[in-house]
Every structure is written in structure tokens, then in C-alpha cells.
Amino acid sequence: MARIIVLETRSSAIHGRSRKGVATMESGARLVGVVMIMLGVMMWGGPLVAGAGVAPLPKGATIVWSHAPYGMGECGICHVRDDPADPGPITTQNVTELCFGCHEELQDAMAKSRYSHAAVEDSCTNCHNPHNSAYKKLLIAEPPSLCAQCHQDIWDEATKAPVQHRAVRDGKSCLNCHSPHASNVDSLLLDLPYNLCVTCHGKDGVKDEQGKTLTNIAALLASNPVIHGPVADKDCSACHTPHGGKYFRLLTTEYPATFYSPFDPKSYALCFTCHNSEIVAVERTTTLTGFRDGNRNLHYVHVNKKERGRTCRACHEVHAAPQPHLIRNGVPYGKSGWILKINYTPLPNGGRCEKTCHGAFTYDRTKGTASGGSS
Amino acid sequence: MRRGVAGFTPVLLALTMGLAFVKVGTVIPNPDLPGLDGSEHALVDRQRLTVFLFFDPAQPRCLEVMREMGGLQGSFPKEKVRWVGIVSDRFDPAKAVTAAREAGLGLELLTDRGDQLYGALEVRLYPTVGIVDTKGVLRAYLPYHKVNFTGALDAEIRHALGEIDDAALERALHPQAADIGTKQAEAGRYLRFAEMLWKMGKRDKAIAKAREAAGIAPGSAAAHALLGSYLAGAGDCEKARPELEKALQLDPDNEQARKAMEACPKQGP
Structure with missing residues (x-):
């Protein structure tokens, strides 16, 4: 199937992303992609120049991995002459084509996957030494330093951001979450974000960089029937930036950490990246929200205050909750951690909260109530 | 969705x-x-x-x-x-x-x-x-x-x-990345390597590689068929037959195994 190289700025100027079945591959675009890769290599001084990383390691070097044909002295498998002293050039014009002669599974994966790594499309020797290596899998360097040679911006984000993510540094580093070759998931992810995230965040006792214990998200979801849309869609990256960021809990943008906050749309930037900000901007509506008494917008009533406006977290959970609309059972109030019960009851045309921040109030979307859902 | x-x-x-x-x-x-x-x-x-x-x-x-x-x-x-x-x-x-x-x-x-x-x-x-x-x-x-x-x-x-x-x-x-780290894939690489060695006339090395492939993926009919056919080609029908029988047991339609078996018919009782 035809393919296109998408050169985008999401991760770096040379982050190529192939999407198959979307549009016809423009030979010009491919050429530009290859040129961009080479330019990137020159700019960062990486070893991705053809030939630079393909020679066998010098005598005396530590060799961790050896390619089977080279180790067996079978030069003729890849070269025109079966003579270790003078093997001559390789038997194909394109080194990747030569590799695919044996590594059929990779060729198959590249062909069948929606996305493939531009570095592989260009040449396997961008990342692998075909003879031997000081690193596993014949890599010319280990991740993350190998990946950072092209994806320097991501590495900077991971190592210099105020809030960092250990998953980028620990274990297999970049390969904890990304396939270096091909995937059917965006950004060459090994799986949808949630499935990757819960490999760590689905355990008890995981701590953040400051030592604070993090929620076991898998357990939270298992015990709460109502799940936030992005979580249900396994799209944690809708709200969290996986490499590093400037907001707490690796959130992609601002979200108030407190119960009360003077109303300012900027403070709710994260929620308003998807939720319509008008729900807290207009006093009267019959269309923008179901949390209204007649046409009196109760989101506006609760949130839009110069002082002591309730933040989203005052009433809503962010991942999963026991009640509809992600409404919490109770909210932590004050420094002592006292839990203030919300006692929310859904009704056919509205709902009721009682014995909480206020006395019992009922709201009715269709006809309104005498109390008017006051807070 | x-x-x-x-x-x-x-x-x-x-x-x-x-x-x-x-x-x-x-x-x-x-x-x-x-x-x-x-x-x-x-x-x-x-x-x-x-x-x-x-x-x-x-x-x-x-x-x-x-x-x-x-x-x-x-x-x-x-x-x-x-x-x-x-x-x-x-x-x-x-x-x-x-x-x-x-x-x-x-x-x-x-x-x-x-x-x-x-x-x-x-x-x-x-x-x-x-x-x-x-x-x-x-x-x-x-x-x-x-x-x-x-x-x-x-x-x-x-x-x-x-x-x-x-x-x-x-x-x-619910897409996933391509799984290229399987034993089947590894065996496939060894088979391609064996084929190249065979073409280069390095029969012993080709047989050794095909044997490694069959060892890595014992459920691979292709691996047993290639090993059996190379053994048969080298005139070692005694060792070839069990491999070919295994290949045909795993894949009764395996053409390579069937042809090689013709070159190594079962001897009389």
C-alpha cells in the first residue's frame, strides 16, 4: 500500500512518521525526508552517516554482540566476495534490502504496520552495526543516547523539565514504550498509552520523584464504575505528557491543585482543552450543560466566583468515580484531610446534593426548582 | 470510539x-x-x-x-x-x-x-x-x-x-506494535541464512543453521522441511526422514518436505 512520510514538529524537525493507506507516497517527500535525516545527522554530529558505523569494531574493542554471518566469517552472505581480507561492496545497492533478505519479519512488520520509523526506512545501519557491537542487538549506541541523536528535543524535555518521568530513564528507556521499527500505534508506541502506563501505574507503592505514593490506577478503575472518557479510550496522553513537563503530575497544562480558586479560565486550561469553557462562562443556558436548574447554569454558580470559586476537583474525580458525571463521594477539605460528603443523588431530570457544603438542594433541568439549586 | x-x-x-x-x-x-x-x-x-x-x-x-x-x-x-x-x-x-x-x-x-x-x-x-x-x-x-x-x-x-x-x-x-521478537521470527532468520549458505555450496554450515532453526522453533514445519531436504540433498536419508516426517505432521501440505521425502523413500521392513 502507498505510504507517506510525515515530517512533523511534534517531537523534532526530523521525526519522520509513515502512515500507510492515507495518501500516496510522494517521491519528493521521501527525498526530503532522507535529506532532512542527513541534515539532522550533520547538525547533531551523530554517527548516522552511511559507512561511519558499519565497519567492524577495531581489535581490542569490547564486543558484546556479533552478527552471525560476520562471526562465522561468512562474508559472502552480504558481500560480493567471500574473502575476509577483501570482501568488496555489499551485494545490493540498498543496505536495508540486504538486511531484509534474512530479517523478513522486519520487512513484514514494516509493510503491515501503519507507522514505521523513518530511520529504518532510510537504512538499518542508522542504528545497527552489521558486523559487531559493544551493545546488544548490534546497536551503535544504547538508548537513550542513540535515540537522542535525532530526538534531542525529547531528551531535553525528559532531562531538563521541572517534572520528570522515570519511565524515560529507567529500564529500557525509550524502548519501554516505543518500538524502534514499526507499530500500528501513533508515535511508534508498543501499545495504547493506558496499557503502557499501567505496567507501572497499575501497581501499589509506586512513588513519584519526591517519594509520594502514586495511585494504583488499575485498582482505582476496577473499583469505580464511571471512567473519564480519555481513560476509557486508553489515552492517558490526552492529559499527561509522558516525557516530562512543567506542570504537576506531568499534566499537559494548568489545572488547579486547590479546592477553591478565583475563577480564571487559564486555571482550568487542561479541562477546557476538551470541555467547553462556556459551561462556566454563561449564567443561563438550556444547551451547554445538564447541571442546571431550569436555565440557571449551576456550573457557573459554583465555579465562576472572584473568590472561593470551586475548582473542577471540588466535585469531580479525574480518572474514575463511583457516580455518574465522575462525581465524587466526598471531597478532601482543609489541611486535616477531612472528607466532606457530597451525597449526590441523580434524579430523572436533574439531581440532589445534601448535607454537604450546603443544605439539601435539588435541581431540575425541565422546570427548575424553588431553591434554584443555589450553592 | x-x-x-x-x-x-x-x-x-x-x-x-x-x-x-x-x-x-x-x-x-x-x-x-x-x-x-x-x-x-x-x-x-x-x-x-x-x-x-x-x-x-x-x-x-x-x-x-x-x-x-x-x-x-x-x-x-x-x-x-x-x-x-x-x-x-x-x-x-x-x-x-x-x-x-x-x-x-x-x-x-x-x-x-x-x-x-x-x-x-x-x-x-x-x-x-x-x-x-x-x-x-x-x-x-x-x-x-x-x-x-x-x-x-x-x-x-x-x-x-x-x-x-x-x-x-x-x-x-486497539492497535499494537509489530511483534518481531518471536521465536518463529528468529527461526525464520536462521532459515534464510541456511538457504544462502546452501547456495554458496557450504552444505555442512547450511545444515547446522537449519538445525538451529528447528531447535528454536520446533513447531515450525518450514524449519524441519528445510533441514530434512538439506540432509536428503546431502545423501543422509536416515537423518532426513524423521525431520521430513515431522514437517509433514505439522503441515501435511508442505511441498518441500513432500518432494524431499520422494528422494528418501522408506526402506522395506
């Missing part, structure tokens, strides 16, 4: 779906909405699938999704799919036109006066994409996804068009 999430229970799914939108599989309202030229247009097209997008022309995520949709649009013929942008009359229509043009997305822009349709469908989010068939049945609902939005939308449209089945849709909604 709020239709299902692998790994979550059906009860959870039931509660997750449809809370903020009309349910997938139901007939949705089909109002006439004014276009930019003032003429009225029905939301549902009775001849084509309709993909509609509720968007705020100033919201970054809407613009991101519109760019992704723009990249996808060319994959579907106009005769089969109609692309509609629904914009509240709170927004400047000129900005909506500019946003669509800059995203490379061809949209038939319709105005939602007083957010009436937005309210009727209980949309709540920007951007939100819906797919509705010629009978007015909502086939899919997709809010913003950072990851896999295009893959999911592409699959939902193709599924609604009848181009892919439920299983293919499920694979697209």
Missing part, C-alpha cells in the same frame, strides 16, 4: 458510554442547519455517510484533529463520504473557514444556532466527531484522542462503509 475498551468489564463500559452523548446505534435528530450562504442543509445525507465535527475554531485540539482529518479525507471518495463542520453561532464563521482551510480539511460548514444541536446531542466536548449513516443512525462517536485518533476514525468510517469487519475495527481501535 466510546464503544468498548478491552480489559474493562462490560458493566464499566455500559456506564462509560453514552453519558455525554446520544448512544451509538440510535437514530439522531436531523435538523436543517444554515450553511454559510444562508441556505438550509439537513445534517443527515440520505445518499452518503456523514462525518460531522463539532469544533471551536480557536481551540488548539480542534485544529490538531482537523489537520489529522485533513490528512485522512483524501482516502475516501466524495460520493461515499460527506464531511460536515458544525460551528456554534457564538463563533466567528470566518475563523471557522480559515481553520478548516489551514488544516487542509474540506468541510461543509453548518451553523448551530444557539447550540441547539450541541445541546440535543449532549456533545459537551470540543472537538467531537460523529459518524451517521444514511438512515440517520449514529455509527460512532469520537472525542479528542492524542494517540490513535486518525487510526480510529479511519477504521470507524471504513466499518460504517462496510469496507472492514468487526474484527478489523477492533484491531484498529
Whole structure:
């Protein structure tokens, strides 16, 4: 199937992303992609120049991995002459084509996957030494330093951001979450974000960089029937930036950490990246929200205050909750951690909260109530 | 794609779906909405699938999704799919036109006066994409996804068009990376290596590599067939036969094993 190289700025100027079945591959675009890769290599001084990383390691070097044909002295498998002293050039014009002669599974994966790594499309020797290596899998360097040679911006984000993510540094580093070759998931992810995230965040006792214990998200979801849309869609990256960021809990943008906050749309930037900000901007509506008494917008009533406006977290959970609309059972109030019960009851045309921040109030979307859902 | 999430229970799914939108599989309202030229247009097209997008022309995520949709649009013929942008009359229509043009997305822009349709469908989010068939049945609902939005939308449209089945849709909604680290794949590499060695006349090394492949993937008919055929080619029918029998046991149609067996017929009792 035809393919296109998408050169985008999401991760770096040379982050190529192939999407198959979307549009016809423009030979010009491919050429530009290859040129961009080479330019990137020159700019960062990486070893991705053809030939630079393909020679066998010098005598005396530590060799961790050896390619089977080279180790067996079978030069003729890849070269025109079966003579270790003078093997001559390789038997194909394109080194990747030569590799695919044996590594059929990779060729198959590249062909069948929606996305493939531009570095592989260009040449396997961008990342692998075909003879031997000081690193596993014949890599010319280990991740993350190998990946950072092209994806320097991501590495900077991971190592210099105020809030960092250990998953980028620990274990297999970049390969904890990304396939270096091909995937059917965006950004060459090994799986949808949630499935990757819960490999760590689905355990008890995981701590953040400051030592604070993090929620076991898998357990939270298992015990709460109502799940936030992005979580249900396994799209944690809708709200969290996986490499590093400037907001707490690796959130992609601002979200108030407190119960009360003077109303300012900027403070709710994260929620308003998807939720319509008008729900807290207009006093009267019959269309923008179901949390209204007649046409009196109760989101506006609760949130839009110069002082002591309730933040989203005052009433809503962010991942999963026991009640509809992600409404919490109770909210932590004050420094002592006292839990203030919300006692929310859904009704056919509205709902009721009682014995909480206020006395019992009922709201009715269709006809309104005498109390008017006051807070 | 709020239709299902692998790994979550059906009860959870039931509660997750449809809370903020009309349910997938139901007939949705089909109002006439004014276009930019003032003429009225029905939301549902009775001849084509309709993909509609509720968007705020100033919201970054809407613009991101519109760019992704723009990249996808060319994959579907106009005769089969109609692309509609629904914009509240709170927004400047000129900005909506500019946003669509800059995203490379061809949209038939319709105005939602007083957010009436937005309210009727209980949309709540920007951007939100819906797919509705010629009978007015909502086939899919997709809010913003950072990851896999295009893959999911592409699959939902193709599924609604009848181009892919439920299983293919499920694979697209829950995609995975290619698994290239299997024993089968490793054995395959060894077999290709063995074939090259055989062609180079290095029979002993070729047999050794084929044997390694059969050891790595004992369930591979191809590995046993290649090993057996090389042993037979080297005149060692005694060692070839068990390998060929194993290959035929795993794959009775294995042509290579069958031919090699002809060269090594069973001796009499």
C-alpha cells in the first residue's frame, strides 16, 4: 500500500512518521525526508552517516554482540566476495534490502504496520552495526543516547523539565514504550498509552520523584464504575505528557491543585482543552450543560466566583468515580484531610446534593426548582 | 470510539458510554442547519455517510484533529463520504473557514444556532466527531484522542462503509506494535541464512543453521522441511526422514518436505 512520510514538529524537525493507506507516497517527500535525516545527522554530529558505523569494531574493542554471518566469517552472505581480507561492496545497492533478505519479519512488520520509523526506512545501519557491537542487538549506541541523536528535543524535555518521568530513564528507556521499527500505534508506541502506563501505574507503592505514593490506577478503575472518557479510550496522553513537563503530575497544562480558586479560565486550561469553557462562562443556558436548574447554569454558580470559586476537583474525580458525571463521594477539605460528603443523588431530570457544603438542594433541568439549586 | 475498551468489564463500559452523548446505534435528530450562504442543509445525507465535527475554531485540539482529518479525507471518495463542520453561532464563521482551510480539511460548514444541536446531542466536548449513516443512525462517536485518533476514525468510517469487519475495527481501535521478537521470527532468520549458505555450496554450515532453526522453533514445519531436504540433498536419508516426517505432521501440505521425502523413500521392513 502507498505510504507517506510525515515530517512533523511534534517531537523534532526530523521525526519522520509513515502512515500507510492515507495518501500516496510522494517521491519528493521521501527525498526530503532522507535529506532532512542527513541534515539532522550533520547538525547533531551523530554517527548516522552511511559507512561511519558499519565497519567492524577495531581489535581490542569490547564486543558484546556479533552478527552471525560476520562471526562465522561468512562474508559472502552480504558481500560480493567471500574473502575476509577483501570482501568488496555489499551485494545490493540498498543496505536495508540486504538486511531484509534474512530479517523478513522486519520487512513484514514494516509493510503491515501503519507507522514505521523513518530511520529504518532510510537504512538499518542508522542504528545497527552489521558486523559487531559493544551493545546488544548490534546497536551503535544504547538508548537513550542513540535515540537522542535525532530526538534531542525529547531528551531535553525528559532531562531538563521541572517534572520528570522515570519511565524515560529507567529500564529500557525509550524502548519501554516505543518500538524502534514499526507499530500500528501513533508515535511508534508498543501499545495504547493506558496499557503502557499501567505496567507501572497499575501497581501499589509506586512513588513519584519526591517519594509520594502514586495511585494504583488499575485498582482505582476496577473499583469505580464511571471512567473519564480519555481513560476509557486508553489515552492517558490526552492529559499527561509522558516525557516530562512543567506542570504537576506531568499534566499537559494548568489545572488547579486547590479546592477553591478565583475563577480564571487559564486555571482550568487542561479541562477546557476538551470541555467547553462556556459551561462556566454563561449564567443561563438550556444547551451547554445538564447541571442546571431550569436555565440557571449551576456550573457557573459554583465555579465562576472572584473568590472561593470551586475548582473542577471540588466535585469531580479525574480518572474514575463511583457516580455518574465522575462525581465524587466526598471531597478532601482543609489541611486535616477531612472528607466532606457530597451525597449526590441523580434524579430523572436533574439531581440532589445534601448535607454537604450546603443544605439539601435539588435541581431540575425541565422546570427548575424553588431553591434554584443555589450553592 | 466510546464503544468498548478491552480489559474493562462490560458493566464499566455500559456506564462509560453514552453519558455525554446520544448512544451509538440510535437514530439522531436531523435538523436543517444554515450553511454559510444562508441556505438550509439537513445534517443527515440520505445518499452518503456523514462525518460531522463539532469544533471551536480557536481551540488548539480542534485544529490538531482537523489537520489529522485533513490528512485522512483524501482516502475516501466524495460520493461515499460527506464531511460536515458544525460551528456554534457564538463563533466567528470566518475563523471557522480559515481553520478548516489551514488544516487542509474540506468541510461543509453548518451553523448551530444557539447550540441547539450541541445541546440535543449532549456533545459537551470540543472537538467531537460523529459518524451517521444514511438512515440517520449514529455509527460512532469520537472525542479528542492524542494517540490513535486518525487510526480510529479511519477504521470507524471504513466499518460504517462496510469496507472492514468487526474484527478489523477492533484491531484498529486497539492497535499494537509489530511483534518481531518471536521465536518463529528468529527461526525464520536462521532459515534464510541456511538457504544462502546452501547456495554458496557450504552444505555442512547450511545444515547446522537449519538445525538451529528447528531447535528454536520446533513447531515450525518450514524449519524441519528445510533441514530434512538439506540432509536428503546431502545423501543422509536416515537423518532426513524423521525431520521430513515431522514437517509433514505439522503441515501435511508442505511441498518441500513432500518432494524431499520422494528422494528418501522408506526402506522395506
